[in-house]
Amino acid sequence: MPFIPLLFVLASITLFFSRRRYKAIESAEPPVVVKGHTYSDSVDETELQPLESKKVEHVRSACIIGAGHVGALTAVVLASQNPHIQFSVVDNDAGLINAWNSDRPPVFEPGLEEMFQPRKRKLTNLTFSTNVHAGVAAADLIFLCSEIFSTITIDEKERLDLSQLESAIRAIAQVSTGHKIIVQKSTAPCGVVQRMKKILRKTASPSASFDVLSNPDFLVPGTALHDLLYPPRVIIGHIFSEDMSPGALSALKKLYIPWVPEERIITMDAWSSELGKIAANAFLAQQISSLHSLSAICESTNANINHITQTLGLPQRVGFGFGSSHLQTEVLCLVYLARELGLQQVAEYWRAVLRMNDSHNRRISQRVLSQLSGDLTEQKIAVLGFTPKENNNQYSVALGLVRDLSKNGVKVGIYDPFIPADQLENTLRASNASLETVTVADSVETACAGCSAVILHTDWETFGHEKVRWQGIAGQMQSPKVFLDPYGVFDQFKMQQWGFKMLQAWALTCIGGNIIDNISNNEPAFNQVVYYLIGAALLQVALSPPELWECRPRFYDSEAAATMSKTEEMTWVTWLMVNLCLHEISSCIRAIDFHRYATLMLTGVFSLPLCPNNEEKKSATLVLKQSILEYSQYTAHILETDPSFT
Missing domain, CATH: 3.40.50.720 (NAD(P)-binding Rossmann-like Domain)
Structure with missing residues (x-):
């Protein structure tokens, strides 16, 4: 048993050093977690202080994945407004990157060349590259602007292709270390932010952490640059969770603060921001399709779609349907979401918007061919x-x-x-x-x-x-x-x-x-009246005293027009006829119901000499005056909006 004393001595020595190590640890200030926040708990019960955070609060470098319309234009505007931050636009499409590095941008937007070319020569904080991994690794904040396209036709089963988006997320997870803020701007169905967080959690390195935000764009193709420079609102969506860093919201806000008033920057939950972006473009597509359905009705009636849009307070241009991939994809996202939620009637409603758009475009091409x-x-x-x-x-x-x-x-x-x-x-x-x-x-x-x-x-x-x-x-x-x-x-x-x-x-x-041929083929009976009217009007112009035409300014004042003498009325009716026949017909009866006013005034002009008694003359005169007043008010409105009308 000579080894027993030796074992006892070794055990005593081990216990001695273990006790000293325990005392040393106990006297230190160990970090503890209280309600999701990290604090330092000192032995002498001093006030709890937060540990230094590793979260990103100030962005020094930002990467934009996707050199398409949204990604590149967003980068140009952000770089011009934040000269102290380095921006890198990365994309696997070498041809697209080469185009952005050339003298001519690959997309057309009003004002883009004037804004982009000087920045390209003088601003060193904006680059375009095909090295996606290098751009992601160097960035504190990453914008996801990958294009998402639908792989369907309207009558097939909806399937949205998210492969480009998921590929970008995995590329981020592969090379990321430390903490990064990821901002989703791509068009995508609701719930994509939550899906991104799950993919990152499964595939990223344990040394990496992420805040995922939604920052949808509301760009209208053709005015995208203006929309970025003068946005009515900036939406930032996030998922409420214990690991969410308040600094991420602040860091993203700071990129917009240089030119966007802070009250226009709105934060909300990610689901609402995603659905809000889809709804904004879907409503625009719906409005376009609704106007096209009305224009189809106008074809079969005497209605004028320009008058209808004026009544609705909308722009008076109804041309081609929408063809923007953004509008198309946004509506398809709603169809997809409604179908997945079992809302078949809602899905059919939005699918009908797309069908109407296609129908309108086909109708235009067929009418040209006809x-x-x-x-x-x-x-x-x-x-x-x-x-x-x-x-x-x-x-x-x-x-x-x-x-x-x-x-x-x-x-x-x-x-x-x-x-x-x-x-x-x-x-x-x-x-x-x-x-x-x-x-x-x-x-x-x-x-x-x-x-x-x-x-x-x-x-x-x-x-x-x-x-x-x-x-x-x-x-x-x-x-x-x-x-x-x-x-x-x-x-x-x-x-x-x-x-x-x-x-x-x-x-x-x-x-x-041949204007006369076109009119004659449509309304022969009315044309005969027009011919007589032109002859009578020209004869009246030749016989009228010049001083009577000096009352022309009074015509545009409805009250003054009501006090005109019979001679003045006849003179001005003649002027109206000349204007209507020679000006309105020659300029394609633009924006006026010619038949209504011409018929009313013809009735008054030619019935006055034939009236057998004063009562009927008064009735005819009232018809004539009413037509003059209505036309004068309308003409005054036209003169305000279109001086060339005179």
């Missing part, structure tokens, strides 16, 4: 402007329009001044459509040469009278020279003088060319 005579395979149509909105053309209205025309055998010439010809040709080839009859032109003149019809797809100034010699182009075209101007930006009278037949989007009927 104006052409002979073999359609011998006809050619020019489409001016392909897309002012997206670098992605999957849902481009122009692409759908070209497909419809091409299916009917028509040759189509496309010209877009802001998209290089090779890029446009690649887009057409990638559309998986049979477009052998489609060619890309390098000028308006080349696109329109030999065409029977022209479709103005975008209302750019590049196509206006000042930039293009339409009179010369008309001489190079074939009959019937149909011109579709859905935006109403062209001077219809000039275009008709040059031989074009103007096709209005709201009525989809041709006006122009």
Whole structure:
């Protein structure tokens, strides 16, 4: 038993050092967790103090994943407003990155070149790269702006492709260390923030931690840069949880504070922010489809869709349907969400919005084709402007329009001044459509040469009278020279003088060319009255004393007009007839119900000499005065909004 004393000695020594270590630990200030927050609990019962946080409170470097429309424009604006922060836009598409690093941006937005090119030369805090991992590793805050597309047609089972988004999340998890803030801006179904957190929790390194926020964009294609610079509100959504860092919200807010008033920055739960973003664009799509349904009714009645939009207080342009991938995807997200929740009627409602949009676009193309005579395979149509909105053309209205025309055998010439010809040709080839009859032109003149019809797809100034010699182009075209101007930006009278037949989007009927022939084919009986009226009006003008015309200013005052003498009334009725017949008819009866006013005034003018007694004369005079007053009030309104009316 000689080993027993030795074991006893060793045990005593071990106990001695263990006791000393225990005392040392006990005398230290161990961290403890109280209600989810870390504090230092000192032995001498001093006040609890928070430990130093490793959370991101001040962003020094930010990475934007996705060099598409939203990602690149967001980066340009953020970099210009936060010169002390380094911004890096990363994307696996080398062609897209090379385009952003070139002298010409790959997307068109009003004001982008003026803003981006100077920044590119002078601002060193914005870069574009294909090295996604390096951009993510160096960033404190990461914006997810990956494009999300639907892989469906309307009548198939909805399935949203989130592969690009999930690929970006896994790339973040793979290279991240420390703490990072991830901001979801991509179009995605509700619940994607929660899904992102689960993926990061499963795949990220234990040394990495994340705050995931939602910061939806409300950009309208074509005005996206303006929307970013002057946002009506900035929404930040987050999931309430114990591991949520208040500093993450503050860090994201600080990026917007330099140019957005703080009261416009609104925080809410992530689900509401995600659904709110979808709803905003879905409501816009719904409004567009609703107007298109009304325009279809206007085609079959005497109603004017421009008057209806004026009544509703909406912009008076009803042209093509929406083709933005954002609007299309947002509505599909609602269809998908409603179906997953078992709300079939809701899903059908939003699916109908998409069907109406497609129906309207097909109706326009068919009406253009209906104006052409002979073999359609011998006809050619020019489409001016392909897309002012997206670098992605999957849902481009122009692409759908070209497909419809091409299916009917028509040759189509496309010209877009802001998209290089090779890029446009690649887009057409990638559309998986049979477009052998489609060619890309390098000028308006080349696109329109030999065409029977022209479709103005975008209302750019590049196509206006000042930039293009339409009179010369008309001489190079074939009959019937149909011109579709859905935006109403062209001077219809000039275009008709040059031989074009103007096709209005709201009525989809041709006006122009031989005006008398067009009118006579529609309302022969009324035309006879018009002919007599023109002759009588011109005769009255020749016989009227010049001093009577000096009362013209009184005409625009309804009270003064009510006190006119009979001679003045007759003079002004004549002036109205001349104005209506020579001006309104020649300019395509724009924005006025010609039949109503002309009929009322004709009744008054020609019935006065035939009235057998004073009572009937008074009645006819009242009709005449009422028509004058209504027309004067309407004309006064037109003069305020359109001085060229005079």
